[in-house]
Amino acid sequence: MSTPLIAARAVSFGYDDRVVVDRLDLSVGVGEVVALLGPNGSGKSTLVKGLFGLVPRLGGTIEVEGKVGDASTHHARIGYVPQRHSLAQSVRSTVSEVVAAGRLPHRPWWQPATRSDRDLVARAIEAVGLSDRAHAEVSTLSGGQQRRVLIARALAGQPALLVMDEPTAGVDHASQVVLTEVLGRLAASGTAMLVVTHELDVLADVVTRIVCLDAGHIDFDGSPGAYAAHLADADHPHVHAGHHHDDDSTGGR
Numbered sequence: 001m002s003t004p005l006i007a008a009r010a011v012s013f014g015y016d017d018r019v020v021v022d023r024l025d026l027s028v029g030v031g032e033v034v035a036l037l038g039p040n041g042s043g044k045s046t047l048v049k050g051l052f053g054l055v056p057r058l059g060g061t062i063e064v065e066g067k068v069g070d071a072s073t074h075h076a077r078i079g080y081v082p083q084r085h086s087l088a089q090s091v092r093s094t095v096s097e098v099v100a101a102g103r104l105p106h107r108p109w110w111q112p113a114t115r116s117d118r119d120l121v122a123r124a125i126e127a128v129g130l131s132d133r134a135h136a137e138v139s140t141l142s143g144g145q146q147r148r149v150l151i152a153r154a155l156a157g158q159p160a161l162l163v164m165d166e167p168t169a170g171v172d173h174a175s176q177v178v179l180t181e182v183l184g185r186l187a188a189s190g191t192a193m194l195v196v197t198h199e200l201d202v203l204a205d206v207v208t209r210i211v212c213l214d215a216g217h218i219d220f221d222g223s224p225g226a227y228a229a230h231l232a233d234a235d236h237p238h239v240h241a242g243h244h245h246d247d248d249s250t251g252g253r
Protein backbone atom coordinates (compact mmCIF):
# COMPACT_ATOMS: atom_id res chain seq x y z
CA MET A 1 0.00 0.00 0.00
CA SER A 2 1.27 3.47 -0.83
CA THR A 3 2.13 5.99 1.86
CA PRO A 4 -1.03 7.79 3.03
CA LEU A 5 -1.38 11.43 2.01
CA ILE A 6 -2.16 12.17 5.63
CA ALA A 7 -1.99 9.87 8.63
CA ALA A 8 -3.12 10.92 12.09
CA ARG A 9 -2.27 8.47 14.84
CA ALA A 10 -3.83 8.61 18.29
CA VAL A 11 -4.43 12.32 17.84
CA SER A 12 -6.30 14.33 20.44
CA PHE A 13 -7.47 17.89 19.85
CA GLY A 14 -9.31 20.23 22.16
CA TYR A 15 -9.73 23.64 23.66
CA ASP A 16 -8.23 24.74 26.95
CA ASP A 17 -8.43 21.61 29.07
CA ARG A 18 -11.28 20.06 27.14
CA VAL A 19 -10.56 17.09 24.88
CA VAL A 20 -12.92 17.08 21.88
CA VAL A 21 -11.20 14.56 19.60
CA ASP A 22 -9.82 11.71 21.63
CA ARG A 23 -6.91 9.50 20.51
CA LEU A 24 -8.25 9.06 17.03
CA ASP A 25 -6.60 7.29 14.07
CA LEU A 26 -7.41 8.48 10.58
CA SER A 27 -5.53 8.30 7.34
CA VAL A 28 -6.48 9.22 3.81
CA GLY A 29 -4.74 7.56 0.89
CA VAL A 30 -4.21 8.35 -2.76
CA GLY A 31 -7.47 8.27 -4.72
CA GLU A 32 -9.74 8.18 -1.70
CA VAL A 33 -12.76 10.44 -1.36
CA VAL A 34 -13.73 10.30 2.29
CA ALA A 35 -16.94 11.78 3.67
CA LEU A 36 -16.62 12.70 7.35
CA LEU A 37 -20.05 12.54 8.95
CA GLY A 38 -21.32 12.89 12.48
CA PRO A 39 -23.86 14.68 14.64
CA ASN A 40 -23.49 18.36 15.45
CA GLY A 41 -20.76 18.85 17.99
CA SER A 42 -19.16 15.44 17.44
CA GLY A 43 -15.83 17.09 16.62
CA LYS A 44 -15.64 17.04 12.81
CA SER A 45 -14.49 20.65 12.44
CA THR A 46 -12.17 20.31 15.40
CA LEU A 47 -10.58 17.27 13.75
CA VAL A 48 -9.97 18.91 10.36
CA LYS A 49 -8.80 22.16 11.95
CA GLY A 50 -6.52 20.10 14.14
CA LEU A 51 -5.01 18.42 11.09
CA PHE A 52 -4.03 21.93 9.96
CA GLY A 53 -2.69 23.01 13.33
CA LEU A 54 -5.60 25.40 13.88
CA VAL A 55 -6.69 23.72 17.12
CA PRO A 56 -4.21 22.70 19.82
CA ARG A 57 -3.00 19.11 19.48
CA LEU A 58 -3.09 17.47 22.90
CA GLY A 59 -1.47 14.23 21.82
CA GLY A 60 -0.65 11.89 18.97
CA THR A 61 1.22 12.37 15.70
CA ILE A 62 0.42 13.60 12.21
CA GLU A 63 2.35 12.68 9.09
CA VAL A 64 1.90 14.06 5.60
CA GLU A 65 3.16 11.68 2.92
CA GLY A 66 5.26 9.98 5.55
CA LYS A 67 6.81 13.20 6.89
CA VAL A 68 6.08 14.30 10.43
CA GLY A 69 4.21 17.60 10.64
CA ASP A 70 0.65 18.80 10.36
CA ALA A 71 -0.98 19.81 7.11
CA SER A 72 -0.13 23.48 7.58
CA THR A 73 3.52 22.66 7.06
CA HIS A 74 2.66 20.93 3.77
CA HIS A 75 0.42 23.56 2.18
CA ALA A 76 1.64 22.76 -1.27
CA ARG A 77 0.24 19.22 -1.02
CA ILE A 78 -2.88 19.66 1.07
CA GLY A 79 -5.54 22.27 0.41
CA TYR A 80 -8.07 23.44 2.97
CA VAL A 81 -11.49 24.94 2.44
CA PRO A 82 -12.66 26.24 5.81
CA GLN A 83 -16.24 26.10 6.97
CA ARG A 84 -17.75 29.54 6.71
CA HIS A 85 -17.49 33.25 7.41
CA SER A 86 -13.91 33.09 6.28
CA LEU A 87 -14.14 35.96 3.84
CA ALA A 88 -15.36 38.75 6.07
CA GLN A 89 -17.25 41.67 4.60
CA SER A 90 -14.25 43.81 5.37
CA VAL A 91 -12.02 41.91 2.95
CA ARG A 92 -11.29 44.26 0.08
CA SER A 93 -9.66 41.76 -2.24
CA THR A 94 -10.83 40.67 -5.64
CA VAL A 95 -11.68 37.08 -6.50
CA SER A 96 -8.43 36.79 -8.49
CA GLU A 97 -6.36 38.10 -5.59
CA VAL A 98 -7.85 35.64 -3.11
CA VAL A 99 -7.46 32.70 -5.50
CA ALA A 100 -3.88 33.75 -6.35
CA ALA A 101 -3.00 33.23 -2.68
CA GLY A 102 -3.47 29.52 -3.38
CA ARG A 103 -0.26 29.60 -5.44
CA LEU A 104 1.89 31.10 -2.68
CA PRO A 105 3.06 27.80 -1.17
CA HIS A 106 4.54 26.86 -4.55
CA ARG A 107 7.16 29.57 -4.95
CA PRO A 108 9.58 31.54 -2.79
CA TRP A 109 7.83 34.51 -1.17
CA TRP A 110 9.97 37.01 -3.07
CA GLN A 111 9.26 35.59 -6.51
CA PRO A 112 6.45 37.20 -8.53
CA ALA A 113 3.67 35.08 -10.02
CA THR A 114 4.64 33.38 -13.26
CA ARG A 115 2.45 32.95 -16.32
CA SER A 116 1.80 29.38 -15.21
CA ASP A 117 0.66 30.65 -11.77
CA ARG A 118 -1.71 33.07 -13.47
CA ASP A 119 -3.05 30.36 -15.79
CA LEU A 120 -3.72 28.04 -12.85
CA VAL A 121 -5.54 30.85 -11.02
CA ALA A 122 -7.70 31.58 -14.08
CA ARG A 123 -8.45 27.87 -14.53
CA ALA A 124 -9.42 27.48 -10.87
CA ILE A 125 -11.79 30.46 -11.12
CA GLU A 126 -13.27 29.00 -14.28
CA ALA A 127 -13.70 25.59 -12.62
CA VAL A 128 -15.99 27.14 -10.00
CA GLY A 129 -17.91 29.13 -12.61
CA LEU A 130 -16.81 32.59 -11.51
CA SER A 131 -14.78 33.81 -14.51
CA ASP A 132 -17.18 36.70 -15.04
CA ARG A 133 -16.59 37.83 -11.43
CA ALA A 134 -12.80 37.44 -11.39
CA HIS A 135 -12.23 41.14 -10.79
CA ALA A 136 -15.13 41.67 -8.41
CA GLU A 137 -14.47 42.29 -4.73
CA VAL A 138 -15.26 39.12 -2.80
CA SER A 139 -17.37 41.08 -0.32
CA THR A 140 -19.86 41.79 -3.14
CA LEU A 141 -20.44 38.07 -3.79
CA SER A 142 -23.11 35.85 -2.26
CA GLY A 143 -22.19 33.43 0.50
CA GLY A 144 -22.30 30.52 -1.93
CA GLN A 145 -20.07 32.34 -4.40
CA GLN A 146 -17.62 33.19 -1.63
CA ARG A 147 -17.44 29.50 -0.76
CA ARG A 148 -16.64 28.82 -4.43
CA VAL A 149 -13.83 31.40 -4.21
CA LEU A 150 -12.32 29.50 -1.28
CA ILE A 151 -12.57 26.26 -3.21
CA ALA A 152 -10.89 27.90 -6.21
CA ARG A 153 -8.10 29.14 -3.93
CA ALA A 154 -7.50 25.56 -2.80
CA LEU A 155 -7.72 24.23 -6.38
CA ALA A 156 -5.16 26.76 -7.59
CA GLY A 157 -2.64 25.07 -5.32
CA GLN A 158 -3.21 21.75 -7.14
CA PRO A 159 -3.32 19.80 -3.89
CA ALA A 160 -2.92 16.05 -3.74
CA LEU A 161 -5.51 16.09 -0.95
CA LEU A 162 -8.29 18.61 -0.57
CA VAL A 163 -9.86 18.94 2.87
CA MET A 164 -13.22 20.69 2.89
CA ASP A 165 -15.35 21.58 5.89
CA GLU A 166 -19.04 21.54 4.93
CA PRO A 167 -18.57 23.02 1.48
CA THR A 168 -22.28 22.94 0.68
CA ALA A 169 -23.85 23.97 3.99
CA GLY A 170 -26.01 27.03 3.54
CA VAL A 171 -25.02 27.73 -0.06
CA ASP A 172 -27.44 28.64 -2.83
CA HIS A 173 -28.61 26.04 -5.32
CA ALA A 174 -26.41 27.29 -8.17
CA SER A 175 -23.33 26.96 -5.98
CA GLN A 176 -24.37 23.45 -4.93
CA VAL A 177 -24.66 22.40 -8.56
CA VAL A 178 -21.25 23.87 -9.41
CA LEU A 179 -19.73 22.24 -6.37
CA THR A 180 -21.08 18.80 -7.24
CA GLU A 181 -19.53 19.17 -10.71
CA VAL A 182 -16.21 20.36 -9.30
CA LEU A 183 -16.03 17.45 -6.85
CA GLY A 184 -16.80 15.01 -9.66
CA ARG A 185 -14.05 16.42 -11.88
CA LEU A 186 -11.54 16.48 -9.04
CA ALA A 187 -12.27 12.88 -8.12
CA ALA A 188 -11.94 11.86 -11.77
CA SER A 189 -8.55 13.58 -11.96
CA GLY A 190 -7.33 11.63 -8.93
CA THR A 191 -7.45 14.33 -6.25
CA ALA A 192 -8.07 12.75 -2.88
CA MET A 193 -10.62 14.46 -0.66
CA LEU A 194 -11.69 14.55 2.95
CA VAL A 195 -15.03 16.30 3.14
CA VAL A 196 -16.96 17.14 6.28
CA THR A 197 -20.58 17.10 5.26
CA HIS A 198 -24.16 16.72 6.33
CA GLU A 199 -25.19 16.45 2.69
CA LEU A 200 -23.93 13.12 1.49
CA ASP A 201 -25.97 13.51 -1.72
CA VAL A 202 -23.46 15.98 -3.09
CA LEU A 203 -20.72 13.37 -2.78
CA ALA A 204 -22.83 10.35 -3.67
CA ASP A 205 -21.20 9.74 -7.06
CA VAL A 206 -17.60 10.08 -5.89
CA VAL A 207 -17.33 8.99 -2.27
CA THR A 208 -15.21 5.87 -1.72
CA ARG A 209 -15.29 5.76 2.07
CA ILE A 210 -17.39 7.06 4.92
CA VAL A 211 -16.08 7.87 8.38
CA CYS A 212 -18.51 8.75 11.17
CA LEU A 213 -17.51 10.61 14.27
CA ASP A 214 -19.45 10.41 17.47
CA ALA A 215 -18.36 12.35 20.56
CA GLY A 216 -14.79 12.61 19.30
CA HIS A 217 -14.44 8.93 18.39
CA ILE A 218 -14.79 7.11 15.10
CA ASP A 219 -17.82 4.86 15.28
CA PHE A 220 -17.89 3.81 11.65
CA ASP A 221 -15.23 3.63 8.93
CA GLY A 222 -16.03 1.77 5.74
CA SER A 223 -17.39 1.71 2.23
CA PRO A 224 -20.64 3.45 1.24
CA GLY A 225 -22.24 0.00 0.90
CA ALA A 226 -21.19 -0.99 4.41
CA TYR A 227 -22.46 2.37 5.66
CA ALA A 228 -25.91 1.67 4.22
CA ALA A 229 -25.93 -1.63 6.10
CA HIS A 230 -24.72 0.16 9.24
CA LEU A 231 -27.64 2.58 9.03
CA ALA A 232 -30.07 -0.25 8.48
CA ASP A 233 -28.77 -1.96 11.60
CA ALA A 234 -31.27 -1.40 14.38
CA ASP A 235 -28.41 -1.18 16.87
CA HIS A 236 -27.25 2.03 15.21
CA PRO A 237 -30.40 4.07 14.84
CA HIS A 238 -28.90 7.52 14.54
CA VAL A 239 -28.66 8.94 11.06
CA HIS A 240 -25.35 10.70 10.66
CA ALA A 241 -26.20 12.68 7.59
CA GLY A 242 -28.88 14.70 9.31
CA HIS A 243 -29.32 18.37 8.71
CA HIS A 244 -26.99 20.94 10.09
CA HIS A 245 -28.47 22.86 12.99
CA ASP A 246 -27.83 26.23 11.43
CA ASP A 247 -28.18 25.43 7.77
CA ASP A 248 -29.53 28.47 6.08
CA SER A 249 -30.64 27.86 2.56
CA THR A 250 -31.03 31.59 2.03
CA GLY A 251 -27.58 32.33 3.39
CA GLY A 252 -25.86 31.90 0.06
CA ARG A 253 -28.01 34.29 -1.91
Ligand SMILES: Nc1ncnc2c1ncn2[C@@H]1O[C@H](COP(=O)(O)OP(=O)(O)OP(=O)(O)O)[C@@H](O)[C@H]1O
Residues within 6 Å of the ligand: 015, 020, 038, 039, 040, 041, 042, 043, 044, 045, 046, 047, 244, 245
Ligand atom coordinates in the same frame (compact mmCIF):
# COMPACT_ATOMS: atom_id res chain seq x y z
N1 LIG B 1 -13.19 27.54 19.59
C1 LIG B 1 -13.76 26.68 20.45
N2 LIG B 1 -13.56 26.79 21.76
C2 LIG B 1 -14.11 25.93 22.65
N3 LIG B 1 -14.89 24.87 22.29
C3 LIG B 1 -15.13 24.72 20.98
C4 LIG B 1 -14.58 25.59 19.98
N4 LIG B 1 -14.99 25.17 18.76
C5 LIG B 1 -15.76 24.07 18.99
N5 LIG B 1 -15.84 23.81 20.31
C6 LIG B 1 -16.58 22.69 20.92
O1 LIG B 1 -16.05 21.46 20.45
C7 LIG B 1 -17.09 20.51 20.24
C8 LIG B 1 -17.00 19.98 18.83
O2 LIG B 1 -17.29 21.05 17.92
P1 LIG B 1 -17.05 20.91 16.36
O3 LIG B 1 -17.37 22.24 15.76
O4 LIG B 1 -15.73 20.32 16.11
O5 LIG B 1 -18.17 19.85 15.97
P2 LIG B 1 -18.76 19.48 14.57
O6 LIG B 1 -18.92 18.01 14.56
O7 LIG B 1 -17.94 20.10 13.48
O8 LIG B 1 -20.19 20.18 14.65
P3 LIG B 1 -21.11 20.82 13.51
O9 LIG B 1 -21.67 19.69 12.72
O10 LIG B 1 -22.16 21.51 14.31
O11 LIG B 1 -20.26 21.77 12.70
C9 LIG B 1 -18.39 21.24 20.53
O12 LIG B 1 -18.82 20.88 21.82
C10 LIG B 1 -18.04 22.68 20.49
O13 LIG B 1 -18.82 23.44 21.37
